[in-house]
Structure formats: C-alpha cells, structure tokens
Amino acid sequence: MNDQHRTKPRPRVVVIGSGFGGLFATKALRRADVDITMIDATGHHLFQPLLYQVATGILSEGEIAAPTREILRRQQNVRVVLGEVTDIDLTARTVTSTVLGRTTVHGYDELIVAAGAGQSYFGNDRFAEFAPGLKSIDDALELRGRIFGAFELAELAETQVEIDRLLTFVVVGAGPTGVEMAGQVAELARRTLRENFRNIDPAGARVVLLDASPGVLPAFGEKLGGLARRRLSRVGVEVHVGATVTDVDADGIEMEDSDGHGHRFDAATTIWAAGVQASPLARILADQSGAHIDHARRIVVQPDLTLPGHPEVHVVGDMAALDGLPGVAQVAIQGGRYAADAIQRRHTGKDPRGPFRYFDKGSMATISRFFAVVQIGRVEFGGFLAWLMWLAVHLFYMVGFRSRVVTVLDWLVSFLGRGRAQRVATQQQVYGRMALERLFEEFEAAESGPGSPTVSSGSAQPSPVVEPRRPGGAEASRPPARTSTERQ
Numbered sequence: 269m270n271d272q273h274r275t276k277p278r279p280r281v282v283v284i285g286s287g288f289g290g291l292f293a294t295k296a297l298r299r300a301d302v303d304i305t306m307i308d309a310t311g312h313h314l315f316q317p318l319l320y321q322v323a324t325g326i327l328s329e330g331e332i333a334a335p336t337r338e339i340l341r342r343q344q345n346v347r348v349v350l351g352e353v354t355d356i357d358l359t360a361r362t363v364t365s366t367v368l369g370r371t372t373v374h375g376y377d378e379l380i381v382a383a384g385a386g387q388s389y390f391g392n393d394r395f396a397e398f399a400p401g402l403k404s405i406d407d408a409l410e411l412r413g414r415i416f417g418a419f420e421l422a423e424l425a426e427t428q429v430e431i432d433r434l435l436t437f438v439v440v441g442a443g444p445t446g447v448e449m450a451g452q453v454a455e456l457a458r459r460t461l462r463e464n465f466r467n468i469d470p471a472g473a474r475v476v477l478l479d480a481s482p483g484v485l486p487a488f489g490e491k492l493g494g495l496a497r498r499r500l501s502r503v504g505v506e507v508h509v510g511a512t513v514t515d516v517d518a519d520g521i522e523m524e525d526s527d528g529h530g531h532r533f534d535a536a537t538t539i540w541a542a543g544v545q546a547s548p549l550a551r552i553l554a555d556q557s558g559a560h561i562d563h564a565r566r567i568v569v570q571p572d573l574t575l576p577g578h579p580e581v582h583v584v585g586d587m588a589a590l591d592g593l594p595g596v597a598q599v600a601i602q603g604g605r606y607a608a609d610a611i612q613r614r615h616t617g618k619d620p621r622g623p624f625r626y627f628d629k630g631s632m633a634t635i636s637r638f639f640a641v642v643q644i645g646r647v648e649f650g651g652f653l654a655w656l657m658w659l660a661v662h663l664f665y666m667v668g669f670r671s672r673v674v675t676v677l678d679w680l681v682s683f684l685g686r687g688r689a690q691r692v693a694t695q696q697q698v699y700g701r702m703a704l705e706r707l708f709e710e711f712e713a714a715e716s717g718p719g720s721p722t723v724s725s726g727s728a729q730p731s732p733v734v735e736p737r738r739p740g741g742a743e744a745s746r747p748p749a750r751t752s753t754e755r756q
C-alpha cells in the first residue's frame with residue numbers, strides 16, 4: 269500500500285436494518301477496508317419465518333432472535349447502534365437515528381437500506397387493534413397470550429355461545445404464514461391441550477382460514493395449493509377462499525364471499541397474515557431521489573439496487589421493488605451480498621458486476637406436523653420428505669449453534685411428543701401494544717392544543733390493564749380490505 273492510500277480515510281458504510289438484507293450485507297463486508305455502522309430499532313436479528321412457532325408455544329423468542337452484537341462481535345470493522353432511523357438526507361449524506369430521546373446523526377459514504385416491511389391492513393388500520401399481525405417478537409408474544417388466553421377464558425365461560433366464540437380462531441391470509449399459523453393452532457387445540465381442561469374440550473376449537481384469492485398458497489400453484497388445502501382440512505382447519513374481509517371487531521370478523529354474500533364469524537381471536545407494506549423509509553428515499561413507490565409502498569430501485577442519481581444508496585430486501593421479485597429471505601440475503609460486493613468493487617477500483625440477478629432456490633411452507641410443500645423450479649412435492657427438507661433448511665439459516673440445538677430439542681418435544689415448552693404469556697404481552705398506542709395518542713392530543721388531556725413526560729406510565737376499544741359507527745364506512753398473499 270502506498271502513502272496516498274494509507275492516508276485516505278476509510279469509507280463509512282451505514283447499514284439500516286439487522287434483518288436478512290442488512291446482516292448478510294454487513295457480514296459480506298467483513299474483510300473490506302471500510303468502517304460500518306449498523307443501526308437497528310431492535311438489538312436482534314429476527315428469523316421471521318419461525319415467528320409463528322413462538323406465537324404457538326413451540327419455540328422461545330430467544331431461539332429466533334439472536335443478539336446482533338453477539339453475531340458480529342468478531343467483525344472489528346462494525347459498530348452496532350440501537351436506534352430507530354427517523355430521517356435520511358441524501359444530499360448531506362446523513363442518517364438520523366433516535367433511541368429514548370437521544371438523537372444521533374451518522375454520516376456515510378455508502379448507505380445500505382434494509383428496513384424491511386410491516387403489516388398492511390389495506391387501508392383499514394383500525395383492524396390492527398383486534399387482528400394483530402405477525403412481524404415482530406412483540407407480535408408473536410401478543411398472539412401467544414391471546415391464543416392460550418382464549419382457552420383459559422373458555423374454561424371459565426358460562427354459556428356455550430361464549431365458549432364457541434372464545435374457541436373460534438380466525439386467520440386472515442392463506443399464504444405461507446397464514447397456513448402455518450392455522451395448522452399450528454389446530455394442532456395445539458387437538459394435540460397439545462388434550463386433557464388440560466375440565467370444562468371444555470379444546471379439540472372442539474374451530475380454526476378458520478380466510479383469503480380473498482381463489483386458492484390456498486396461491487404462489488405455489490394449483491397442485492401444491494390443493495395438497496395444502498386437503499391437509500389443512502385433515503388437521504381440522506376450515507378454509508374459505510374468495511372471502512373478502514369487510515370488518516373486524518373485538519367479538520369477531522365479517523366477510524363477503526365471491527357471490528357477494530356476507531357472513532360473520534364470532535371469534536375472540538383473529539390473526540392477520542394478509543399483507544405487507546414497506547418501511548416508511550422508502551417514502552423518505554423516494555421523495556428525495558424521484559424514485560417511484562409501488563402498491564406495497566416499496567421503492568422501485570435501479571437494476572443494480574441503487575436509487576436514481578445515487579449510486580451510493582443501495583436498497584435491498586422487502587423495501588425494494590425490482591422486476592416483481594418476491595419479498596422473501598433469499599431476495600434480501602442475495603441483495604445484501606450484491607450491495608456489499610458493489611461497495612467493495614467501487615472502493616477498490618474494480619468495474620461494477622452488472623445488474624442484480626436473483627437465484628431462486630425454491631419455496632416451501634409447512635402445513636402441519638410431518639407435512640410441508642416444496643417447490644424447486646418445476647419440481648413440486650408435498651408430504652413427510654418435504655417437511656424434513658423444511659426442517660433442515662430452516663435450521664441451516666438460523667443464526668447461532670445454541671439456537672439450533674435448542675430449536676431441535678423443542679421440535680422433538682412438540683412434533684414427536686405432544687408438548688409445547690413455551691406457553692408463558694403475560695398481561696403485558698397481551699395488552700402492551702394497545703396501551704402504548706393509547707399513550708402515544710394521549711401525547712399527541714396533549715401536544716395538539718388546549719382542552720386536550722395533559723400528559724407530563726415524567727409520568728408516562730400506561731395503565732396496567734387496557735380493555736379493547738369497541739369500533740365506532742363512523743368506521744363502518746371504510747372500504748373493505750382485500751386480502752392478498754405477497755409473502756405472508
């Protein structure tokens with residue numbers, strides 16, 4: 269290395285997000301002569317594909333959420349920073365993050381944005397109160413509390429009507445997440461909870477799966493969709509396709525079938541697995557770069573995953589829209605590695621590699637114990653072998669040796685036996701989300717003028733138990749939600 273090179277400062281790379289895109293990009297830069305700052309609103313790398321197993325008591329949250337600091341402890345060129353990114357300034361080349369009122373501005377020479385996607389209620393955000401999605405550890409623990417809590421309340425209920433409502437579980441969205449969730453709730457009711465109650469028979473629980481599409485697992489095609497549907501019926505899941513959700517409240521859900529007939533399911537637990545929308549950071553980037561935003565609020569990127577006029581800004585994973593690529597882990601992983609390679613090439617004077625090409629390694633979804641469906645190119649099959657492949661692939665992509673070992677033990681307990689090791693649910697998990705939302709509303713009301721309730725910043729304590737709000741009459745005029753199955 270000559271003197272000129274030695275005195276040149278190392279390029280600063282900021283990575284937003286420690287999910288699949290951000291983590292794999294960062295790891296791919298381990299030997300690069302750069303200084304990386306990885307910013308994430310959480311302290312962990314979340315393995316989202318197994319969130320439904322946390323929600324249904326098979327796995328603990330720690331098994332699927334490895335601490336990012338620990339994963340990257342040996343990678344000396346990375347600093348991990350906790351904080352929510354609230355702004356990106358493409359002209360000043362800065363990223364602003366904040367945690368507990370402490371705001372930090374990070375300068376960058378190269379930026380990788382991999383902030384993923386959140387739940388979409390298709391314009392009906394009020395559904396979120398009664399139909400939680402499954403995107404984070406908080407979501408999974410809240411759902412766990414709601415699912416196990418419904419059986420507890422049913423044991424105490426005094427009328428059959430009340431028991432039936434409490435033991436009806438509706439899952440909206442028949443993509444992989446919805447199918448996996450419905451199958452696991454059915455198995456929980458029929459196998460795990462057998463002999464646990466004295467007044468109710470958990471096996472009598474009704475599990476309903478709804479989707480606006482004409483079939484189950486639409487992305488897997490008719491053959492595998494049909495296989496999945498038959499298997500779901502065998503484990504006791506009632507499937508309604510061509511079903512558009514028109515309303516959700518604390519006591520149930522309303523839908524319209526393909527003939528326009530309305531129907532209501534009285535259900536205490538509704539789970540939303542129907543749609544995704546990209547992180548709001550996509551909009552911030554689009555406004556400054558002139559890039560388009562698509563129907564799922566993803567930012568349309570250049571063929572090399574950068575923004576128009578900003579070759580130093582790389583957007584990967586669920587936030588990026590390019591040639592109809594699906595929102596799956598492999599797209600994020602390969603996109604992250606591609607962005608890392610582009611950065612290294614630029615700073616070592618090599619030519620760019622050419623446009624990003626996604627290598628599709630196939631798709632899989634598990635329906636129930638011992639049964640999954642797999643699609644690799646034109647090869648499609650379902651059953652026990654597919655299920656073994658599903659187990660192996662998920663173990664392979666899990667981060668950390670300990671997590672893998674503990675997961676295998678938990679799977680043995682759940683799938684060979686009938687137990688589920690992780691059935692702890694606390695009030696905070698069930699009510700925390702709503703309590704926080706109400707607290708923020710109070711803060712906003714307090715800030716927006718006189719006559720509003722005043723909340724002192726020093727006494728920001730949510731009340732310990734918050735009853736669910738009932739929907740107001742005005743909300744009924746909102747448009748119905750179409751369910752879709754992007755990667756859910």
Ligand SMILES: Cc1cc2nc3c(=O)[nH]c(=O)nc-3n(C[C@H](O)[C@H](O)[C@H](O)COP(=O)(O)OP(=O)(O)OC[C@H]3O[C@@H](n4cnc5c(N)ncnc54)[C@H](O)[C@@H]3O)c2cc1C
Nearest residue numbers: 285287288289309316317353383384585586595596597600
């Ligand atoms: C329940 C579920 C099951 C799934 N199952 C599968 C499957 O079986 N197979 C498959 O291939 N894919 C599956 N997926 C999709 C897959 O998980 C995603 O495609 C993948 O995680 C996308 O990676 P990403 O890096 O773009 O985003 P993510 O992995 O979501 O990571 C985004 C990161 O950004 C952070 N973040 C977001 N906003 C901010 C902010 N403002 N400031 C700081 N940090 C921020 C988040 O905390 C998160 O860590 C599933 C997804 C879900 C939700």
